[in-house]
Amino acid sequence: MAVYTDISEVELEALLAAYDAGSLLSYKGIAEGSENSNYLLHTTKAAFILTLYERRVDKADLPFFLGLMEHLAEHGVSCPLPVRRRDGEVISEIAERPAALITFLEGMWLRRPAPQHCRQVGRAIAGLHLAAQGFALSRPNALALDGWRDLWRKAAPRADEVEPGLSEEVEADLATLGRAWPGDLPTGIIHADLFPDNVFFLGGEVSGIIDFYFACNDLLAYDVATCLNAWCFEKDGSYNLTKGTALLAGYQEIRPLEPAEIEALPLLARGSALRFMLTRLYDWLTIPDGALVNKRDPMEYVRRLRFHRQIRSSSEYGIGIT
């Protein structure tokens, strides 16, 4: 559950007074998610989500995230729209946290996505990459190689408690990725966390994308690699080639990958698996048991790392260089 901060109806009514969003009818904390506190609000005008930024979100980045959502919505991507206050601002404060009111998106995320959903996600992510072109702000990826090394420094001393030998594996990955990480592939704004719980479907179609709080400028194909990790592995850790093929084909329908991007996929997928393994490992070791937070299993991503290490060609993901 992710409700780190409790808020009262009195605080909420005071907050809503700054907006033209109606008056409060009801509210409740949302159990899902792990990074921020989210509340579902019903007002006399509509339903909204109120997000209180916690943990990894730096307040200085909020204009980028919220501005990006506005830009994407204006360019045809279905995503929440930040609600402006009467004074024109989008960032508020409640319970000593920075907060934003955003529009409510209909739909649900899929616990068991099928290949046709993966194809749609491929299309959606390519659409997002194209729609984000021209957004005026930029933000470096805080969870790229240097960020991974920082997380690793903090988690390394206890990593072998989670899996004996993990330290040695991660040291080798960091060294390989540090040497071989591609520097010359197409870049742009990426979502960087497009997991199934961040894509809503309605009647079998993508109805919207949420949670832009890791969005940043980085390699576009790295976002595709993250989607392969998040959408195309089964619970038993095996790669589902049909899903991978569908996701990559969907992406290429909208934005064909360059040969160099295709060739780099095994490395990018390995880097992305390491990134999610490290944030999960850090949380696993630092969040106390019993805290009201979803702790995600780092071992799922250790298994993905092992898979990507033995890939010899991108065709094993379901794509060929033509």
Ligand SMILES: Nc1ncnc2c1ncn2[C@@H]1O[C@H](COP(=O)(O)OP(=O)(O)OP(=O)(O)O)[C@@H](O)[C@H]1O
């Ligand atoms: N605009 C929205 N419309 C409808 N529901 C939303 C919206 N934004 C968030 N939610 C709900 O809140 C939940 C958590 O939101 P979100 O994924 O942004 O939180 P988070 O803590 O950043 O999670 P994550 O662990 O994925 O980073 C979502 O699963 C969804 O149920």
Ligand SMILES: N[C@@H](CCO)C(=O)O
């Ligand atoms: N999507 C991330 C968590 C939140 O960003 C993970 O599954 O580790």
